[in-house]
Amino acid sequence: MFVCDTMLGKLARWLRILGYDAVYAKESDDGLMMIAKGEKRILLTRDEELAGRSGGFLIKKSSVDDQLKELLDAGLIEIDEDRMLTRCPLCNSMLKAVDKESARGRVPERSFENSDRFWYCGQCDKYYWVGKHWTDMKERVERIRR
Numbered sequence: 001m002f003v004c005d006t007m008l009g010k011l012a013r014w015l016r017i018l019g020y021d022a023v024y025a026k027e028s029d030d031g032l033m034m035i036a037k038g039e040k041r042i043l044l045t046r047d048e049e050l051a052g053r054s055g056g057f058l059i060k061k062s063s064v065d066d067q068l069k070e071l072l073d074a075g076l077i078e079i080d081e082d083r084m085l086t087r088c089p090l091c092n093s094m095l096k097a098v099d100k101e102s103a104r105g106r107v108p109e110r111s112f113e114n115s116d117r118f119w120y121c122g123q124c125d126k127y128y129w130v131g132k133h134w135t136d137m138k139e140r141v142e143r144i145r146r
């Protein structure tokens with residue numbers, strides 16, 4: 001869906017949190033354009049010249065909240081709770097919903113006791129669950145949407 005330039009690593013992570021396929025590539029301008037073209041991704045960039053040359057989308061703001069707002073306003077993304085927690089924020093792989101038992105011993109004990117739903121990223125060998133940081137993120141997203 002998206003490829004983010006080197007200035008937009010944080011935005012890439014947030015796009016993944018929202019469930020969007022976002023590649024973050026430390027590449028030259030030409031490299032980024034090749035990924036965008038080859039994988040039919042929208043290039044998100046803070047570089048006006050590159051945005052013009054590539055037909056990508058120019059991100060004007062510097063804070064990630066504002067950047068997400070720009071994408072929302074442009075109709076490029078929407079905030080849909082059902083999409084959230086489908087993708088690993090670290091590596092962009094799809095997360096797999098796993099049963100509670102398989103997370104035992106792999107997540108902090110308190111989180112294990114307090115959560116019923118767990119997800120797993122095979123790429124990072126990492127478990128995710130709906131905890132405090134997740135509720136914080138959701139609140140933040142709600143704020144951005146308003």
Ligand SMILES: [Zn+2]
Binds near residue numbers: 126
């Ligand atoms: Zn991962």
